[in-house]
Amino acid sequence: MDANTSPRIKTNFVPSRHWFPMSELPWFYFHFCFLCPRSRGSAEVPAEMASAEPGPEDAAEAEEAVYEEMPGDRMELSQRLAVEELLSTEASYVHNMQLCVCDIRAHLQDKQLPELDLEGLFSNTDDILHVSRRFLKGLEDTPGQGQEQLLGISTLFQEFKEEMEAVYKIYCASYDHALQLVESYRRDPRLQEEILDTLNATVPHTGASDLSFFLVMPVQRVTKYPLLLGKILENTPSSASAHSALEAAARAMAQVNANINEYKRRREVATKYTKAEHLTLRARLARLNTHSIAKKTTRLSRLLMHEAGIVAKTEDKEYDDLEEKFQCVASSVATLKENMASYLGHLEAFLLPSPHLCDLQMEQGPAQQQRRLSQLLQSAVFPEFKQRVGRLVWQPLCSLADMLEGPQQLVKKRLDKLLDYEEIQERKSEMGSVSYDEEAAMNTYLAINDLLVAELPQFNQVAVQLLGQILRSFSALQLDLAAQVLHHAEKELEQLPHGHMALPSFWKVVEDSLQQSGAQLRAFCQAFETVAPSPGAQALTPAEERKVLSLVSKHGPDKLYQVTSNVSGSRELDLTLLRGQIVALLQNSDTKGNTSRWLVDAGGPRGFVPAAKLRPYSPVQVQQPPVMQLLGLDGDPERRRHSYASPEAPRPQVATFTPTFQVVAGFSFAARSPQELSLQAGQPVLLLEPHDKKGSTEWSLVEVNGQRGYVPSSYLVTVPVPEPAGWSLPV
Numbered sequence: 263m264d265a266n267t268s269p270r271i272k273t274n275f276v277p278s279r280h281w282f283p284m285s286e287l288p289w290f291y292f293h294f295c296f297l298c299p300r301s302r303g304s305a306e307v308p309a310e311m312a313s314a315e316p317g318p319e320d321a322a323e324a325e326e327a328v329y330e331e332m333p334g335d336r337m338e339l340s341q342r343l344a345v346e347e348l349l350s351t352e353a354s355y356v357h358n359m360q361l362c363v364c365d366i367r368a369h370l371q372d373k374q375l376p377e378l379d380l381e382g383l384f385s386n387t388d389d390i391l392h393v394s395r396r397f398l399k400g401l402e403d404t405p406g407q408g409q410e411q412l413l414g415i416s417t418l419f420q421e422f423k424e425e426m427e428a429v430y431k432i433y434c435a436s437y438d439h440a441l442q443l444v445e446s447y448r449r450d451p452r453l454q455e456e457i458l459d460t461l462n463a464t465v466p467h468t469g470a471s472d473l474s475f476f477l478v479m480p481v482q483r484v485t486k487y488p489l490l491l492g493k494i495l496e497n498t499p500s501s502a503s504a505h506s507a508l509e510a511a512a513r514a515m516a517q518v519n520a521n522i523n524e525y526k527r528r529r530e531v532a533t534k535y536t537k538a539e540h541l542t543l544r545a546r547l548a549r550l551n552t553h554s555i556a557k558k559t560t561r562l563s564r565l566l567m568h569e570a571g572i573v574a575k576t577e578d579k580e581y582d583d584l585e586e587k588f589q590c591v592a593s594s595v596a597t598l599k600e601n602m603a604s605y606l607g608h609l610e611a612f613l614l615p616s617p618h619l620c621d622l623q624m625e626q627g628p629a630q631q632q633r634r635l636s637q638l639l640q641s642a643v644f645p646e647f648k649q650r651v652g653r654l655v656w657q658p659l660c661s662l663a664d665m666l667e668g669p670q671q672l673v674k675k676r677l678d679k680l681l682d683y684e685e686i687q688e689r690k691s692e693m694g695s696v697s698y699d700e701e702a703a704m705n706t707y708l709a710i711n712d713l714l715v716a717e718l719p720q721f722n723q724v725a726v727q728l729l730g731q732i733l734r735s736f737s738a739l740q741l742d743l744a745a746q747v748l749h750h751a752e753k754e755l756e757q758l759p760h761g762h763m764a765l766p767s768f769w770k771v772v773e774d775s776l777q778q779s780g781a782q783l784r785a786f787c788q789a790f791e792t793v794a795p796s797p798g799a800q801a802l803t804p805a806e807e808r809k810v811l812s813l814v815s816k817h818g819p820d821k822l823y824q825v826t827s828n829v830s831g832s833r834e835l836d837l838t839l840l841r842g843q844i845v846a847l848l849q850n851s852d853t854k855g856n857t858s859r860w861l862v863d864a865g866g867p868r869g870f871v872p873a874a875k876l877r878p879y880s881p882v883q884v885q886q887p888p889v890m891q892l893l894g895l896d897g898d899p900e901r902r903r904h905s906y907a908s909p910e911a912p913r914p915q916v917a918t919f920t921p922t923f924q925v926v927a928g929f930s931f932a933a934r935s936p937q938e939l940s941l942q943a944g945q946p947v948l949l950l951e952p953h954d955k956k957g958s959t960e961w962s963l964v965e966v967n968g969q970r971g972y973v974p975s976s977y978l979v980t981v982p983v984p985e986p987a988g989w990s991l992p993v
Contacts, residue, residue, distance in 0.1 A: 341497035345411065348490045349401055355483050356398050359391045362476040365464040373460070377453060382443050383473060385436045389429040390480050397422050412494065412504035419491065419511040423518050430484040431522045435529040437481055444474050484522065487515040528713040531706060532668075535675040561681040576684060581711065584718040585673060591725045592666050598729070599659050602736075606656065609648050613640055635754045639747060647743045654735045662728050669714075669721060676714060679707035807981065809865035810844050811928050811944075814979050817846040817863065822879035829875055837862070837869035844879055845871065925949045925964075928979035939964060939971025947978065 367384050397418065404414035447453045454472075461470050468475065491512040498505050567573045686700045696704075760768055813822060822844055829839040839845070849861040852870055859870045925948070927941040941947065941964075951963040954972060962975045 337497045337499065341412075341494055342407070344490065344493040344497060345415070348415070348494070351486075351490075352394070352398050352401055355479060356391070356394050358476060358479055359387065359394060361465050362479070363387050363391050366460060366473070366476065369460045369464050370457075373456060375453065375456060377450070378447070378456075379443055382436070383440050383477070385433050385440065386429055387433070387480070390433060393422065393425050393429050394483075397426075409502055409504045412498065412502075413507050415494075416504060416507035416511040419487070420514055423514045426484065426487075426515075427518045427521055430480060430518075431525040433480050434484070434522050435526045437477070440477050441474060444472055444477070448472060485519055488512055488519060491515055528709045528716075531709045532672055532713055535672055535710070557682070560685055561678055564681045564685055573684075576680060578711070581715055581718075584715065584722065587722050588669065588673070588718055588725075591722060591729065592670060595659070595663050595666060595725070595729060598732075599663055602656060602659060606648070606651065609644070609651075613644055613648070631754045631757060635750060638750055643743070643746050643750065647739065647746075650739055651736070654739065655732055658728065658732050658735075662725065662732070666725070669718070672710060672714060676707070676710045679703070679710055683707040806844070810981065811979060813844065813846040813863065813865055814928055817848075818976070819879075819979060821846045821848075823847055823862065823876040824879045825871070826875050826877055829871055831869065833870075835869050837864055837867060837871055839864060839871065845876070847876075925978050925980055927973070927977055929977045931973050931977050933971065937972055939966060939969060939973055941966065941973055941977065947973075949978065 363384070367380060367387075370378060370380060400418045400422075401415065404411050404418065447457060457473060458471070461468075461473075470476065491508060495505070495508045495512055498508055564573070568575050682703050686696055686704055689700075690696045756762075760771060763771070810822070823846070825839045825841055825843045825845065828841050829837065831838045843864065845862040845864045847860060848863055848868065850873070851857045852859040852861065858873050860873045860876065861868065862871050862876070924946055927943055927945045927947060929941075930943045931939075931941040933940040945966065947964040947966050949962060949964055950970065952975065953959045954961040954963070959975055961972045962978060963970065964973055964978070
């Protein structure tokens with residue numbers, strides 16, 4: 263170096279990062295500045311100045327130069343240190359997150375401890391690590407130094423603010439739950455020992471005693487971004503080109519933290535009100551107090567005023583549309599769950615063992631192959647299908663139904679809080695102010711409403727997707743089941759004698775077989791009816807006779823029906839009757855208009871009986887007795903008017919076992935004129951004419967003990983004459 267040239271020494275040299283006020287700077291600092299003045303160009307210092315002693319004027323000038331030059335240099339150094347701090351702490355943070363995700367969590371997963379809720383502990387740290395790695399790469403790729411670097415940092419924060427908010431708000435909202443898990447694991451010696459073993463094996467250099475050392479890092483990092491940007495900003499002159507960009511980045515990150523705090527508050531409110539409480543009546547009564555009763559009364563009165571139109575409802579079209587769609591999804595899930603439960607119940611009943619199939623003698627032929635196919639389906643195909651339905655349809659459907667409970671509770675609570683909000687808002691408009699508790703109640707409603715408006719669209723979309731996936735899975739399982747059944751059936755069909763026939767020929771064989779079987783069945787039924795005694799041929803006991811007379815008196819003889827086979831009541835209001843019993847028809851349909859079930863009177867109890875098991879109580883006779891001819895059962899009114907009309911030629915009759923009949927008095931009757939005849943209930947009579955001289959059927963001419971007279975036709979009853987019991991073949 264030339265002796266006449268002094269070295270270029272910057273005046274912003276300091277021995278440490280701590281800056282001294284000007285009045286407290288050490289004396290040698292001023293002496294050094296005086297001896298080595300800052301040269302901004304290549305100006306040379308005269309040799310005389312280098313050897314001269316400083317005078318009072320020169321010392322004053324040096325001190326003034328320091329006052330002018332030091333603030334800018336100090337801001338530049340502080341700015342550079344703040345940038346270096348941002349870069350170094352971000353690199354350290356990413357390294358620690360990698361340890362947390364890749365080492366600690368992986369080590370705990372390898373232990374396979376079912377008591378550890380790793381999802382609840384680490385939440386979405388994978389997403390945070392992914393975003394942080396990209397953000398660190400962007401910081402490292404920013405231009406060297408100066409305003410260009412500051413502009414790059416500001417732009418990077420603006421680009422990542424939405425991603426940071428999305429991942430950090432989820433983590434911060436679940437951070438309290440993670441701390442609760444850590445605290446619960448700390449109280450379990452075995453789990454705590456496993457956690458300490460993992461920390462010592464993966465991060466022994468940190469000296470961490472539990473997982474909270476790492477779990478708090480994302481919370482600390484996102485809250486530190488505004489501070490780091492603020493530190494850089496306060497050391498950047500307002501005239502700098504990057505000042506406005508840094509200011510916008512700092513505001514953006516502060517807004518990110520504010521949004522995270524608001525999201526966390528909403529989640530806390532939602533967690534508080536989405537818990538479905540199953541309280542007993544006593545517990546509910548214990549919660550009642552003056553405040554709760556007054557609050558519920560106010561809500562009820564407000565709701566009634568809404569319905570009556572006294573006060574206007576708070577309209578929120580966006581929320582109403584979201585809630586309508588949500589309720590539609592919830593209703594669809596509930597209906598599908600109910601139907602699927604019924605389907606699985608029927609499938610369970612279908613898979614029950616069928617011992618009657620094993621009792622059949624099916625040693626060979628198509629029947630044996632059908633039995634083998636049925637056993638294969640019930641033992642292998644359908645049980646596997648049921649298991650797959652339970653795993654792929656029923657369990658996801660139940661999980662989806664459980665997911666809906668929280669939002670449903672929140673929707674109900676929003677209505678309650680809306681009524682409170684309207685009441686407080688009205689009071690606030692009248693009085694100008696409200697209490698702290700009322701203000702908190704208003705904020706609670708706003709938080710619930712904002713949370714639902716923000717998250718119901720995404721929830722509805724996910725719920726619809728899950729519901730569609732469940733339905734598609736069920737359809738695929740049904741198709742797979744049909745394919746398996748068809749495959750096994752085709753294998754058995756190949757072994758049948760008609761398995762290779764053309765389809766028209768096969769249906770012709772089936773039709774011929776059915777016709778042959780039908781003819782055999784009809785022949786068997788005719789033979790059975792010929793040999794078996796008719797229900798009407800059975801003798802009536804005195805009690806049954808009295809019951810028949812009672813039914814006739816109440817309903818008339820044309821309403822009487824006889825049971826053709828035993829009836830076992832299987833439904834509510836059904837009767838259980840024996841073959842041959844006499845009943846009276848009350849109505850020829852049930853309450854739903856079904857004409858296959860009739861309402862009858864069984865002489866005491868009343869109920870429904872299958873119409874197919876009833877027939878009118880008027881059996882066909884082998885030879886119609888004179889008394890029946892007089893009653894005019896032929897249905898010809900002209901023949902009823904003329905008692906002495908010539909009878910038609912007798913028709914050939916088939917000899918069958920049918921009972922004979924007689925006419926008796928159903929009720930006692932006292933004669934009121936010489937033309938009338940007195941009767942006793944149950945007294946046999948001889949019917950001469952079923953009408954009077956004018957042709958009216960209301961009166962009948964009878965003979966009793968040699969005396970003749972008219973009696974009311976409704977007082978006469980036709981009853982069967984008991985015959986000896988026994989079987990005999992038809993002639």
